[in-house]
Structure formats: structure tokens, C-alpha cells
Amino acid sequence: MAIATSSPASTLSSAVVEQFIASIRGDVIRPEDAGYDEARQVYNAMIDKRPALIARCTSAGDVIAAVNFARDNGLLVAVRGGGHNGPGLGICDDGLVIDLSTLKGVRVDPLAQTARVGGGCTWGEVDHATHAFGLATPSGIISTTGVGGLTLGGGIGHLTRKCGLAIDNLIEADVVLADGRFVTASADEHPDLFWALRGGGGNFGVVTSFVFRLHPIDTVYAGPMFWPIERASEVMRWYREFITQAPDDINGFFAFHTVPAGAPFPEHLHGQKICAIVWCYTGALDGAEEVFAPIRAQFGPPVLDWVGPIPHPALQGMFDGLYPPGQQWYWKADFVNELSDEAIARHVEFGATMPTPQATMHLYPISGAAGRIASDATAWNYRDAKWGQVMVGVSPDPADNAEMIAWTRAYWEAMHPYSAGGAYVNMMMDAADEGQDRVRASYGANYDRLAAIKATYDPSNLFRVNQNIVPKGI
Numbered sequence: 020m021a022i023a024t025s026s027p028a029s030t031l032s033s034a035v036v037e038q039f040i041a042s043i044r045g046d047v048i049r050p051e052d053a054g055y056d057e058a059r060q061v062y063n064a065m066i067d068k069r070p071a072l073i074a075r076c077t078s079a080g081d082v083i084a085a086v087n088f089a090r091d092n093g094l095l096v097a098v099r100g101g102g103h104n105g106p107g108l109g110i111c112d113d114g115l116v117i118d119l120s121t122l123k124g125v126r127v128d129p130l131a132q133t134a135r136v137g138g139g140c141t142w143g144e145v146d147h148a149t150h151a152f153g154l155a156t157p158s159g160i161i162s163t164t165g166v167g168g169l170t171l172g173g174g175i176g177h178l179t180r181k182c183g184l185a186i187d188n189l190i191e192a193d194v195v196l197a198d199g200r201f202v203t204a205s206a207d208e209h210p211d212l213f214w215a216l217r218g219g220g221g222n223f224g225v226v227t228s229f230v231f232r233l234h235p236i237d238t239v240y241a242g243p244m245f246w247p248i249e250r251a252s253e254v255m256r257w258y259r260e261f262i263t264q265a266p267d268d269i270n271g272f273f274a275f276h277t278v279p280a281g282a283p284f285p286e287h288l289h290g291q292k293i294c295a296i297v298w299c300y301t302g303a304l305d306g307a308e309e310v311f312a313p314i315r316a317q318f319g320p321p322v323l324d325w326v327g328p329i330p331h332p333a334l335q336g337m338f339d340g341l342y343p344p345g346q347q348w349y350w351k352a353d354f355v356n357e358l359s360d361e362a363i364a365r366h367v368e369f370g371a372t373m374p375t376p377q378a379t380m381h382l383y384p385i386s387g388a389a390g391r392i393a394s395d396a397t398a399w400n401y402r403d404a405k406w407g408q409v410m411v412g413v414s415p416d417p418a419d420n421a422e423m424i425a426w427t428r429a430y431w432e433a434m435h436p437y438s439a440g441g442a443y444v445n446m447m448m449d450a451a452d453e454g455q456d457r458v459r460a461s462y463g464a465n466y467d468r469l470a471a472i473k474a475t476y477d478p479s480n481l482f483r484v485n486q487n488i489v490p491k492g493i
């Protein structure tokens with residue numbers, strides 16, 4: 020089987036396009052249509068791609084028609100879930116976008132404690148639906164992120180230490196394959212595909228619905244604590260010991276931020292660079308103050324302490340306002356095993372020189388429940404790493420791009436020697452920026468198995484607008 024090459028979709032005859040439009044129930048948006056510019060926007064405003072056709076799929080039937088149309092006409096195909104991908108892997112130039120943003124719906128089964136979730140849902144939609152039953156499943160930290168991309172890449176968030184990654188709670192997925200077949204992948208059906216979907220990204224097909232395990236998580240004790248940047252070294256040294264040994268009920272990611280210059284932040288902190296830990300405690304609320312008392316006393320009171328009881332969906336949406344869609348976005352990541360004193364010293368240098376008010380660095384813990392799963396149990400390889408680290412250049416103003424990209428790259432280059440090698444695929448740029456070797460490094464020992472499964476399910480690499488796993492034998 021040869022690797023698929025693509026013909027520009029813009030050269031298709033209008034009769035062929037009209038036939039496709041008639042075959043699906045959702046809208047198909049073309050460059051000449053009103054709404055095209057809005058439909059091609061993704062979260063990262065740095066991405067400016069111009070697809071020939073955007074097919075808003077309303078059902079698995081529409082997705083099957085779109086996959087068949089793309090394959091039969093040799094089109095480049097991108098699959099869009101929530102559109103949050105940093106390098107914009109939910110869209111492409113002069114191809115077909117299979118846009119799942121109208122493939123919604125969340126059905127919670129409160130007795131079985133599961134939820135079936137449409138392939139185009141965002142996490143805010145899922146959290147809202149499950150919270151009504153006092154239940155939740157692990158996701159990320161921003162509610163507008165898509166379930167599709169976040170889950171297929173792994174899914175690190177506030178509940179990682181308690182309940183594992185998003186993929187560790189995936190029970191089954193309905194998938195449209197490159198040949199147009201519709202299959203269900205689970206531990207019992209197509210187990211090889213199910214293994215690959217749990218971390219292998221959008222490489223294996225279009226997931227039209229996911230079934231997740233839910234947990235009795237309702238109101239948590241959570242939020243950010245800020246300390247002055249001058250104390251960052253001290254805070255990081257304490258944090259590296261504390262979080263790796265903490266009970267699973269305590270999650271906390273470390274961050275550098277600049278305090279936003281507006282309400283509700285206290286005026287005396289506006290514009291100040293700080294270090295933070297964003298906590299999420301899932302233990303009994305009546306014992307939470309006691310658990311956090313020694314943390315609060317550790318360095319004297321934090322300069323800002325917004326940790327308290329909060330409904331889980333409110334925590335999930337807490338940072339949405341700081342990171343709305345439409346900003347410029349450039350990030351680089353690595354997995355980290357050790358935070359040595361030397362590494363901390365370098366972190367602190369870069370934390371103190373964040374180039375824009377929105378720039379940040381996060382260290383997400385991968386210990387607790389996520390770390391107890393074997394590295395070859397799912398495609399997600401770095402179970403031994405202690406943290407997923409990401410440095411993020413963000414700004415509403417494209418004029419800042421050169422400076423923030425330079426800062427992000429320099430920061431990443433300074434820290435890369437202290438890393439475990441690969442990176443979390445959901446927090447990387449694309450192969451043009453990172454090099455294809457980074458994808459291989461990120462899957463490590465699981466890469467060859469993934470490449471073999473890719474050769475079974477997508478031998479011509481139809482699904483290649485992603486962190487691409489090249490089918491074995493090509």
C-alpha cells in the first residue's frame with residue numbers, strides 16, 4: 020500500500036462537490052460561503068489555514084460519507100474536535116475538514132457511572148452534564164478544550180493523580196476508519212485499536228463518540244495559591260518532594276504567571292510575576308482545611324490564596340477568561356523525571372523574564388493513579404515521568420510573536436537537557452517545527468507497535484494531519 024498523496028480539493032469538479040454536499044446532512048462550507056472565515060478559525064490565532072471544504076458532520080453517517088469522499092478523491096483530510104490544538108492540527112490548507120463541532124450530546128448513566136460523549140464535545144459540556152449527578156471524569160484545566168483531541172492524546176488535568184489520565188477512564192470509542200468502516204473499540208472489541216487510541220492521537224480514525232468512566236467528584240477543595248517570584252526556588256524545591264509523595268487526593272500543578280491587571284485580582288498584585296500552585300483536593304471537604312494548613316504555613320501566607328470549596332465545573336472553567344480563543348499561541352513541552360536544584364535555577368531565570376502577561380510555564384504531575392499504570396498498557400508511554408512540562412508563549416497581539424517565540428524556544432532549550440526526552444504530544448508544535456523524531460521520542464518503546472497498528476487501520480496514512488505515526492512498512 021502506497022502512502023496517500025493529496026490532490027488539491029479546490030480542483031474538484033463542482034458536480035463532485037455538489038454530490039458530496041447532497042450526501043451529508045450537516046452543512047458543507049466553501050471559501051465563497053458566508054461564514055467561511057469564522058468556520059476556519061481555530062483556537063490559536065497564529066493558524067491561518069484555508070481548507071477547500073469544511074464538512075460539519077451531524078452523525079457517524081456524515082463522518083463515514085466525508086471519510087469516503089476524502090479518500091476516494093485523494094484529498095488531504097483534517098479532523099476538528101474542539102479546535103484547541105496548538106499547531107492547528109484540526110484544520111488544513113486546500114483539503115477537507117471533518118468538523119465535529121456539531122457532533123454533540125452527553126448521556127450520563129448515573130447508575131453505571133459512565134457517560135457517552137459526542138466526538139465534538141468540549142469538556143465544559145461534559146462537566147456540566149456529569150456534575151448534575153455529582154460525577155466527573157478527568158480532563159484538562161480549560162473547559163473550552165475539545166474532548167476529542169485531549170482524550171486521544173492522553174489528557175492531563177486536575178484529576179490526574181486521583182483518577183488517572185482521560186484515557187485511563189475511556190471504556191470504549193466508536194470510530195470511523197480510513198476505509199469507511201464503523202467499529203467500536205474497547206478492551207473486548209478491536210483491543211489493538213483501543214490500545215492505540217489511548218494516547219495515539221487522531222492517527223487511527225475519527226472517533227464519533229467516547230464512553231468514559233465517571234467518579235463521585237462533585238465539590239472539590241481547589242484553586243490557586245500565589246507566591247512572589249523571588250520565592251520560586253524555595254517553592255519549587257518543596258513542591259518537587261511534596262507532590263510526588265502526596266496522597267492521590269491531592270493534585271497540584273506548579274506554574275509561573277503574571278497577575279492579570281484587573282478584577283478580581285488585588286490591585287497591589289497587578290502585573291507582578293508570581294509562582295503558583297493550582298491545587299485540586301478530592302478528599303473529604305470537612306478535613307480539607309487541616310490538609311492545607313501546613314501548606315499555607317510552609318512559606319508564610321501566600322500572597323494570594325483562592326483555595327477553597329468549589330464545584331468541579333467551576334474549577335474547570337476558572338482559567339477560561341484568561342485564555343480565550345483568538346490569542347497567538349506557541350508552546351514547547353517535555354516530560355521530566357527529576358527537578359534538580361540546577362534545573363530549578365534555570366526555571367527561575369526564565370520565569371522572571373516571561374515576555375507577555377499571558378506567557379506561562381506549567382509542570383503537571385503524572386504521579387498518583389496515572390503513574391501506577393504500566394507504560395505499555397496504553398499508547399501513552401511516559402508513565403514513569405513525574406511531570407509534563409510546558410512553556411507557553413501567549414499574547415493577544417501578533418506584534419509580540421517574535422519575542423514570545425524566542426523566549427519559549429530559549430526556555431525549552433535550556434530545560435531540555437534536564438528532561439526525560441519525549442514530550443506530551445498534545446502540547447507540542449507540529450513536525451515542521453519540532454521534527455518528526457520528536458513524535459517517535461514521545462511514544463518511545465510504544466512507537467513500533469503504534470506504527471504496526473497504524474498499518475492495519477490506516478495503511479495509506481489518510482489521517483496524517485496530527486502528530487503523525489507513519490504506518491509500518493512505508
Ligand SMILES: Cc1cc2nc3c(=O)[nH]c(=O)nc-3n(C[C@H](O)[C@H](O)[C@H](O)COP(=O)(O)OP(=O)(O)OC[C@H]3O[C@@H](n4cnc5c(N)ncnc54)[C@H](O)[C@@H]3O)c2cc1C
Nearest residue numbers: 098100101102103104109159160165167168169175221226
Ligand atoms: C488553552 C489550552 C489548554 C489546554 N489544556 C490542556 C490540559 O489541561 N490538559 C491536556 O491534556 N491538554 C490540554 N491542552 C492541549 C489539548 O489537549 C490539545 O490542544 C488537543 O489537541 C485539543 O483537542 P481539540 O479536540 O480541542 O483540538 P483539535 O484542534 O480539534 O484537534 C486536535 C487533534 O486531535 C484530532 N481529533 C480531535 N477530535 C478528534 C476525534 N473526535 N476523532 C479523531 N481525531 C480527533 C485532530 O485531528 C487533531 O489532530 C490545552 C490546549 C489549550 C489550547
